[in-house]
Amino acid sequence: MSKRSEAKYKLDRRMGENIWGRPKSPVNKREYGPGQHGQRRKGKLSDFGVQLRAKQKLKGYYGNITEKQFHRTYVEAERRKGDTGENLVGLLESRLDAVVYRSKFVPTVFAARQFVNHGHVNVNGRRVNIPSFRCKPGDVIEIRGKAREMALVLEALQSAERDIPDYVDVDVNKMTSTFVRIPRLGDIPYPVHMEPNLVVEFYSR
Incomplete structure (x- = not known):
């Protein structure tokens, strides 16, 4: 890490x-x-x-x-x-921590990395704790067990600060997210x- x-x-x-x-x-x-030099003309x-x-x-x-x-x-x-x-x-955008962030399971990209590192995420039913794990279209990302009740997760999902892009399909009730497709620059x-x-x-x- x-x-x-x-x-x-x-x-x-x-x-x-x-x-x-x-x-x-x-x-x-x-x-x-x-x-101290931050205000100088660049x-x-x-x-x-x-x-x-x-x-x-x-x-x-x-x-x-x-x-x-x-x-x-x-x-x-x-x-x-x-x-x-x-x-x-x-x-x-195919990185697991990026998909977790885009799914609004966490508030920041930094939190996403830590969240994955701590083993709170399954990919296709298997626990993955590597933030750089590359997701493929169709992969299902799931929040594990007690992590679903974490204040961090619940607050992030309810936040109006960001929208979920259309290349990620989130089921809030099941706490799952499907990586639909690899996005292009204009989609991100x-x-x-x-x-x-x-x-x-x-x-x-």
């Missing part, structure tokens, strides 16, 4: 955007960057800087993915047929503009 190495909202302030669309984000109050980014920023934003959105994990996902996306950028976001409800094409350019240098 990888450990979060920095405050989760630091990325928001570094990017100057509310990456997860949460009301608690400090960007809602302070749009400048963190640190210079124009180079092409490399723009690509790096796009990569850090997309990688950071999915929580505690390491650079090694993210690059491995990119390599898999490049190997597959079709548009590499579309393949990349499709693979990221990112709160901010993501540019996987720039990530492809970054790794193609």
